[in-house]
Amino acid sequence: MTLSQKPGVPGDGSSPDSSGRPADLDRRQFLRRLAGASILAVAAGGLGAALYDPKGPAGVAGGKVLAGLGDFRAAPPPAGQPRLATVHGADRRAMFALGVKALGGMEAFVSRGDVVLLKVNAAFASPAILGATTHPDLLAAAVEACRAAGAARVVVTDNPINSPESCFEVSGLAGAARSCGATILLPRPALFSPLTLPGGRLLTDWPVLAGAFAGVTKVIALSPVKDHQRAGASMSLKNFYGLLGGRRNIFHQDINGVIAELGQLLRPTLVVLDGVSAMMANGPTGGSLADLKATNTMIFSADPVAADTLGVALLGRTPVDLPYLALAQAAGVGTMDVASLAPVTLSLDKAAG
Amino acid sequence: MRIVVARRVSQGFFLLLFVWFCLVATVGGGFLQLRGWPINWLLSLDPLTALGTMLATHTLYAPLLWGLGVLALTFFIGRFFCGFACPLGTLNQMTGWLARLGRAAKDRAEDNHPGRAQAVKYALLAFFLGCAALGGLQTGLLDPLPLVFRSVNLALLPLADPGVGVVHDAPRHYEGVWWIGLMFLAILALNAVRPRFFCRFICPLGALFGLAARVAPWRIGKATDKTCGDCRLCESHCEGGCRPSGTLVVSECLLCCNCLDRCPSGRIGFAGRASAAGETALPDFSRRGAVTLLAAGAAGAMSAPLWRVEDAAGLGRSPSLIRPPGSLDEERFLARCIRCGQCLRVCPSNIIQPSVTTAGLIGLWTPILNYRLGRSGCQPNCIACGQVCPTAAIRPLTLQEKLGQGDHAAAGPLRLGTAFVDRTRCLPWAMGRPCIVCQEVCPVSPKAIFVREVFEPVRGGRLPLAGVRGSTLALARPLAVSGNAASGDYYVRLLGAPEANPVRLVGGGGAELALAAALPGAASGREVEVLIHLMQPHVDPARCVGCGMCEHECPVSGLRAIRVTSENESRSGPGRMLA
Ligand code: SF4
Ligand code: SF4
Numbered sequence: 001m002t003l004s005q006k007p008g009v010p011g012d013g014s015s016p017d018s019s020g021r022p023a024d025l026d027r028r029q030f031l032r033r034l035a036g037a038s039i040l041a042v043a044a045g046g047l048g049a050a051l052y053d054p055k056g057p058a059g060v061a062g063g064k065v066l067a068g069l070g071d072f073r074a075a076p077p078p079a080g081q082p083r084l085a086t087v088h089g090a091d092r093r094a095m096f097a098l099g100v101k102a103l104g105g106m107e108a109f110v111s112r113g114d115v116v117l118l119k120v121n122a123a124f125a126s127p128a129i130l131g132a133t134t135h136p137d138l139l140a141a142a143v144e145a146c147r148a149a150g151a152a153r154v155v156v157t158d159n160p161i162n163s164p165e166s167c168f169e170v171s172g173l174a175g176a177a178r179s180c181g182a183t184i185l186l187p188r189p190a191l192f193s194p195l196t197l198p199g200g201r202l203l204t205d206w207p208v209l210a211g212a213f214a215g216v217t218k219v220i221a222l223s224p225v226k227d228h229q230r231a232g233a234s235m236s237l238k239n240f241y242g243l244l245g246g247r248r249n250i251f252h253q254d255i256n257g258v259i260a261e262l263g264q265l266l267r268p269t270l271v272v273l274d275g276v277s278a279m280m281a282n283g284p285t286g287g288s289l290a291d292l293k294a295t296n297t298m299i300f301s302a303d304p305v306a307a308d309t310l311g312v313a314l315l316g317r318t319p320v321d322l323p324y325l326a327l328a329q330a331a332g333v334g335t336m337d338v339a340s341l342a343p344v345t346l347s348l349d350k351a352a353g
Numbered sequence: 354m355r356i357v358v359a360r361r362v363s364q365g366f367f368l369l370l371f372v373w374f375c376l377v378a379t380v381g382g383g384f385l386q387l388r389g390w391p392i393n394w395l396l397s398l399d400p401l402t403a404l405g406t407m408l409a410t411h412t413l414y415a416p417l418l419w420g421l422g423v424l425a426l427t428f429f430i431g432r433f434f435c436g437f438a439c440p441l442g443t444l445n446q447m448t449g450w451l452a453r454l455g456r457a458a459k460d461r462a463e464d465n466h467p468g469r470a471q472a473v474k475y476a477l478l479a480f481f482l483g484c485a486a487l488g489g490l491q492t493g494l495l496d497p498l499p500l501v502f503r504s505v506n507l508a509l510l511p512l513a514d515p516g517v518g519v520v521h522d523a524p525r526h527y528e529g530v531w532w533i534g535l536m537f538l539a540i541l542a543l544n545a546v547r548p549r550f551f552c553r554f555i556c557p558l559g560a561l562f563g564l565a566a567r568v569a570p571w572r573i574g575k576a577t578d579k580t581c582g583d584c585r586l587c588e589s590h591c592e593g594g595c596r597p598s599g600t601l602v603v604s605e606c607l608l609c610c611n612c613l614d615r616c617p618s619g620r621i622g623f624a625g626r627a628s629a630a631g632e633t634a635l636p637d638f639s640r641r642g643a644v645t646l647l648a649a650g651a652a653g654a655m656s657a658p659l660w661r662v663e664d665a666a667g668l669g670r671s672p673s674l675i676r677p678p679g680s681l682d683e684e685r686f687l688a689r690c691i692r693c694g695q696c697l698r699v700c701p702s703n704i705i706q707p708s709v710t711t712a713g714l715i716g717l718w719t720p721i722l723n724y725r726l727g728r729s730g731c732q733p734n735c736i737a738c739g740q741v742c743p744t745a746a747i748r749p750l751t752l753q754e755k756l757g758q759g760d761h762a763a764a765g766p767l768r769l770g771t772a773f774v775d776r777t778r779c780l781p782w783a784m785g786r787p788c789i790v791c792q793e794v795c796p797v798s799p800k801a802i803f804v805r806e807v808f809e810p811v812r813g814g815r816l817p818l819a820g821v822r823g824s825t826l827a828l829a830r831p832l833a834v835s836g837n838a839a840s841g842d843y844y845v846r847l848l849g850a851p852e853a854n855p856v857r858l859v860g861g862g863g864a865e866l867a868l869a870a871a872l873p874g875a876a877s878g879r880e881v882e883v884l885i886h887l888m889q890p891h892v893d894p895a896r897c898v899g900c901g902m903c904e905h906e907c908p909v910s911g912l913r914a915i916r917v918t919s920e921n922e923s924r925s926g927p928g929r930m931l932a
Contacts, residue, residue, distance in 0.1 A: 124796065125701075125732045161794060161906065162729040163701035164522065165381050170734050188522035201837065229804065229888065230789050249790040249908040253780065256841045287733065287798030320869070323841025326859065 066195035066210055069243065069266040072219040073302060074109050083341040084301040086310065089348025092276055092298070096141035099272070099300035102344050105149075109270050109302075110218050112150030117216040118142055118182070119268075121223050121239045122158040122173055124285055125166035131279050132286045133167070134222045136176035138274050142222055143180040154182040157212040158242040185212050192245040197265060202258045207245035208265070218269040221304070225275040225295070225314050227283030231255045232322045234284045235311045236271040236304040237263050237333075256324035263304060263333030273299040273307045275314040305334025306341055357614045363437040364446070371395055371440035375505050379520060380701045380737045393695065393743040395440070396498050400424035401478075401558040402691050405492040406744055408485040409688035414745050424565055431566035431573075435552060435559055436592070436608035441497040441540075442552055446592055446609070448541045449548035461589040464547055467602045470554050471594060472636045476649035478560035483653025488684065489660055489715050491653075493691035496558050497551070500537075503694035503718065507707065508534030510698075526726050527697065529709035533718065552607065553594050563604035567634050573613060574601055574628025575620050581630070587612030587621060597621055597628075604634040665713020672918035674711050675722040675770045675899065678731060679739035679750040682924045689746035692718040696738035696747055703727035704901065705738060720747070722769065724901030724917060731769060731900045733796045770899030770919040771930060772801070772892045778914035781887040785809055787842050789888050791903035791915045801896035802903060804888035808844055808855050814883030815848060816866075821875045824856075824868040831864050834883060838862050845872060848880040855884050894921060894931055 077083060085102040087095045100106050110116055120134035128136050139156065146154045156177045160167040164186040168174040177184050185191075191211030197203040213219075223239035230252055231238055240262035241248065251258035275297040282291040295314040301307045305328050309319045319325050319336055329336050374392040382388050393416065396402065403420035407413050413421070423434055435442050453461060481492045493499040507527045513519035527533075543550035552559050566572075575581065575597070587597045590612070595605035597612035613621045636642030663669070666683040677696055680686050697705045697720055704727035707718040720738070724730055736755055739747045750767070753759040757766035772791075776782040781789065792802040811834050820827035826845070832838060844855035845868060853873070860867035866881075875881065892915070899917045907913040921930040 125734050126796075127734065161902075162732050163380075163703070164728075165379075166701045166732055166735060169381055186522045189524070229792050230787065247908055247910055249788075249906055252788050252790050252793075252908065253786045254837045254840045254842070255787070257837045257839075282798045282800055284793060285796045285798070285800075287796050291798055323839075323857075323859070327839065327841075 065193050066208065067198050068195070068264065069208060069210060069213055070216075070219075071267040072217070072269045073267045074218075074269050077104055077108065080342060082344040083303065084306050084310070084338060084343040085299070086343065086345045087298045087300070087348060088296050088346070089298070090276060090294070090296055091348060092135055092137040092274065093141040094348055095276070095298045096138060096145065096272065098346055098348060099298055100145060100270075102346055103270075103300055106145045107149050109220070110146050110149040110151050112152075114146075114149075114151045114217045115153045115155070115215050116146045116151045116218045116220060116269075117212060118146075118154060118156045119219060119221045119239065119242065120156055120158050120173055121234075121242060122160045122164075122167040122171055123162070123242065124160065125162040125170040126286070127170055128172040130286045130289070131224055131277050131292050132226070132284065133171040134173060134224055135274055135276070136172035138222050138272065139173055139182075140176045140180050142220060142272065143177065143182040146218075146220075147181065151218075153215075154180075155185050155212065155216070156182050157185040157187070157209065159187040159209050159245060160242065187212075187245070195265070197261055200261050200264070202251055202254060203244075203261045203265065206248075209243045209245060212243075219266065221268050221271045223271065223273055224279070225273060225311050226279040226286070227281050227291075227315060229283070231259060231324065232317060233308070233312050233315055235308040236273055237308055237324065237328060240265060256322075256327055259324035260327035260331050260333065263328040264331055268302065268304060270300065270302055271304045271307050273311045275299065275311060278314045280315060301341065303334035303341065305329055305336060306338050309336045309338055310343075355614060356610045360437055360608075360610055364443040367395070367438045368440050368443045371501070371505075375502065375510060375698075376520060378506065378695060378698045378741065380699060380735070385520070387699070387737070387741075393741060394419070396502065396691075396693055396695070396743040398423050398434070398438070399496060399498045399558065400427075401481075401492050401496050401561050402499070402744065404561065405481065405485040405490050405496075405691070406689055408482060409488050409490045410685070414689075416743060424561075427562050427565040428568055430571050430608075431569040431603075432559065432562040432593075432607040435556075435562060436610065439497055439552075439558075441501040442549065442607070444501070444541065445544050445549045445552055449544035449550075449592075452545040453548065458586065458589040462585045465588050465591040465594050467594045467596050467605060471602075471605055472642060472645070473554050474556055474560040475563070475636045475642075476645055477555065478557040478564075479646045479650035480653035480656075481557055483650040483655075484657050485653075485688075487654050487657030488688050489657040490688055490691065491715075492557060493693060494717070495555060496691065497556055498558070499691045499693035500540075503692060503707075504533055504537035506694050506698040508537060523728070525703050528706045528723060528726065530707065532709075533707065547594070549592050549594075549607075552592075553605070559607070562607075563635065566604055566606065569603075570625055571623055572603060572627065573597070573606055573608065573610070573621065573623060574626075574632070575630045576622060576624070577620065578630040581618075581620055584617065586615045586617060590615055598630075600631040600633050601628040602635060603628075603632045660713065660715040663713060663715075665715055670713075670919070671711045672920070673721075673723075674708075674716075675901075675917060675919050675922070676924065677705055677720055677722060677738040677747050678736070678755055678767050678769055679748040680720075680924050681746060681748065682926060686746050686924075687715055687719070689744040690716075690719045691744055691746075693743060694718075694720075695741040695743065696720050699737045699741045700727075701735060701737065702729050702732060704729075704731060704905075722901065724904040725913065727905070730794075730902035730905045733898075733900065766797075766898050768898050768921055768923045769901070770917045771894050771897050771921040772899065772901075772903050772915050772917045774890055774892055775912075775914050775916065778909050778912065779890065780909065780914065781889045783914075785811065785885055785887065786836070787885070787887055788908065789890055790906050790908060792888070792890050794902040794906045796900060796902055797896050797898060799896065801893050801898070802890050803893060804890055807887050807889060808846070808884040809887055810882050811843070811885050815880055816883065817880050818875060818877050819864075820877045821872075824871045826866040826868065826872065826875060826881065827877075828864045828866065832862060832866065832883065836885070838866075838883075842886050844884045844886055845881050846884055847872060847874050848882050850874065855886075858883070890915070897921075 592609035
């Protein structure tokens, strides 16, 4: 203060000078500069105060925000009503209708005004006929059923392995979605947020596709049945891998552990396991018709553990071959005791005939 | 309509077309995607590409016929392409105009005085043609069309992607694109020094047009050399630096037509005869100019064998030099690639990258595959890069040919290289950790990666038993493994019984181990060992197509534990690795 005033004093004292005006100008200029400097100084101080960080940076950046992607389960049906349905046939659309009807109809899962997220498996830019991705017919059937049940919006998503645009385009999923009025949501960096599963060992501070769930009220997973060297099989639970971002492959070091945690990440409204044709070998990519076998089965349940427990038989394997089933059951994701869900088996031919 | 208005309309049209072609150069069927737009048409109009590849390959690839058409038209009416069509020329003209807003007419006229340095571009042209004649096509480095496509597609458009997602949802990355962007900025900035700096002094395509324009029967010029007020208003807006007020430097006129528009007394016009005030052309063939051109051409021709001495394309080639599917063998590839970046731009995986050093100096900015970057390896069902290559340096493949199906079954699938497992980095080989992501993503059926199963003792896994209850073992000392003992990957075997089948651990930790079944022979006082069940990947080189899915997805994120190198690539013909 004193310092800034001092140089001004001689100017002030000499203001009634011979000419008068230059001193006036001097003073005005000085005041203007003083004001400018003060504004800048205050602004700098304010900026400093606003950004003040007394602790310094943490070792790892990123907040731990989410604890799960949500519980989207519908109200459980009355006791005794089937909660698991197996449909035999070859026409995916008709099988879907029959399976859903057996579980109480689409209205039991989707109500008027719901925003439904369909989690497909679009992992590879591979044509539908090779069975590496969710079949577009199944997607179309699901979208139409959701809309018929009054869904306000149907969104289809996955975070695939190949380039997302190619995956949805080549697999025919984009075409199916377009033609029945569902929107495809491609993963982009802004849609991922970090998540730490309570009690999770593997999914801690890990990016997940949370942005796809904004406003969503129901989630239906549509998965193909595929062979998988490391996990034994890729079905409903393994399909949730597609909700992870980052270099998620490190979880293959404990694949059963991570699949069990994937089951806790999200409680779906319904899972549909499409075993109309199963990829018996060379999974999960396939690449040849020789890898496929017509197994003519589709499984419906709200319980992914139960669905996968049944589905593994299509690959000629047993639930014991998939240690993640027991782990997921222990973690409360679902039950391997299929009989407790009052399962029904239907056949398309009989129903039609 | 005034001719300059027509010119501006034409320039605007071609600029918009250029931007449109850049925008839609992404794989897909949407309106803003490829869906059959002729995105290479502007590149095909380039006679320097046609001439260069003709010299280097002794053939003229069909789409490049357009370039000869443009050249033919230039023979008649001069450098209309520079003035009316070239998108880089338009950008140069716009920036030069912006930089001179409010500048006095006299100063502008001074800027547009023709100078000796305008002959430099002819020397550059001679140099590049000399290179091309000996097989090293380098025109694309400075040829304005490849240059502007490369710059905008690789350096400019990706800036609009991250977060905003203007063209792509995920950000695009290009190695070393910094230099491409900087060069583009420099070219635009130089317009502040002189209007159309690049066009006047550097552009080898302009030089080619300049040579062609010398014979043009219809040309701009003064109707009479007398009675001109010498106001030099024409020169204050001359884009070519060709002195329309005096002796016209006819090779430099790029038909901006500003002189014609500005002349207050209408003395300048199009006519079927030379300018009445006299004409000259660059370079002057009679004397020094001819020598300079010859020297430049010879230097270019010399540089090609020098590259061969370096052997960046032959035995001395980098093993990581992997070209996109359908690329010709290295020699023929370099005779065609003009570095326009179309393939880099269109690849949905974003794995095609501009080479900075991998392909040697001769291959600067030519496309190479880098499986560490991008979204995944080369997608089996994609052939986009070959479809957009304007010179067929990457052949337009069919899917059948790429996959080795149908008519191509005998030749087998196209191979880009071969994957090698680095056993010193691979988790199951080096760290005793299960993984095999590579096996999982290998898209070949049957898979090129197969596994051998082994059971390996884990560190600190020898445990004395304190008791046995059915399938539960009580331990004298607690188990401490670094992984998840209940993950299904851990097994137990009686120590000293290597022949016995290991029994899977289903739970454990602490002082108890739960097994999937009773362990025969287990009893208190005996020792068991904990084993980890590993599947160790092996590559079958006879099946591997080198797509790099495995390398891209390998969780060892730095130097991957499985890597593709160019061994066994189809394009090298007799360079096979296996007998
Ligand atoms: S064929 Fe392979 S390298 Fe070429 S654009 Fe498609 S994915 Fe990219
Ligand atoms: S590079 Fe070879 S081993 Fe690796 S994924 Fe492709 S085909 Fe399979």
